Amino acid sequence: MEMPRLQVETTPARLGIMTHNARQTIRQPDAELSIQQPKARLLIEQRPGKLTIDQTRAWQNIDLKSIFVRSDEMVSDARQLWLEGIARAAQEGDELMRIEHKGNPIATQAEENSRYQFELDPGGLPAYDLVDIHYAPSEAEINVEPQKPVIEAQPRKPELGYQRGNVDLHMEQYPDVKIDWKV
Numbered sequence: 001m002e003m004p005r006l007q008v009e010t011t012p013a014r015l016g017i018m019t020h021n022a023r024q025t026i027r028q029p030d031a032e033l034s035i036q037q038p039k040a041r042l043l044i045e046q047r048p049g050k051l052t053i054d055q056t057r058a059w060q061n062i063d064l065k066s067i068f069v070r071s072d073e074m075v076s077d078a079r080q081l082w083l084e085g086i087a088r089a090a091q092e093g094d095e096l097m098r099i100e101h102k103g104n105p106i107a108t109q110a111e112e113n114s115r116y117q118f119e120l121d122p123g124g125l126p127a128y129d130l131v132d133i134h135y136a137p138s139e140a141e142i143n144v145e146p147q148k149p150v151i152e153a154q155p156r157k158p159e160l161g162y163q164r165g166n167v168d169l170h171m172e173q174y175p176d177v178k179i180d181w182k183v
Helices: 056-061 067-097 105-114
Strands: 005-011 014-020 023-027 032-036 041-046 050-054 132-136 140-145 150-154 159-163 166-173 176-182
Touching: 067 105
Parallel strands: none
Antiparallel strands: 005 176, 014 166, 023 159, 032 150, 041 140, 050 132
């Protein structure tokens, strides 16, 4: 004999979920910024340098000499002539002392002493090398006073945006139970 059987058929429920994500936006506007740099205060003081030009030697070269230089030269020349005269007198005395040797020292000395010798020195022209130039620069005084920058900043608040997310639920398939007897 066949027994009736109970047949159960079920359909599961299916739930559909649709999500929309939340959105957040953050925007930071630039700050208003103003920077000014004043010029530094600069003070420069320069005293003139000292220039000396000595052209004494150039003037002396063309025989334009001061009385002091002339007197020094005359003393020097006179001393030299005096020493040369002493030397000449000693030499002539030696020649006369040896008169017994051949020759005529008196006539020779008379002839030499009768000639007049002189030198003419007209001087030269001024030359660059004879001019002494000296320059002593003076130092510059430099004072610098820096100025601080002027900075003005105005910050701006960030702009925030938020859109909420949501979740949509719906039934895609409803549950079902079927019970049936099968013979």
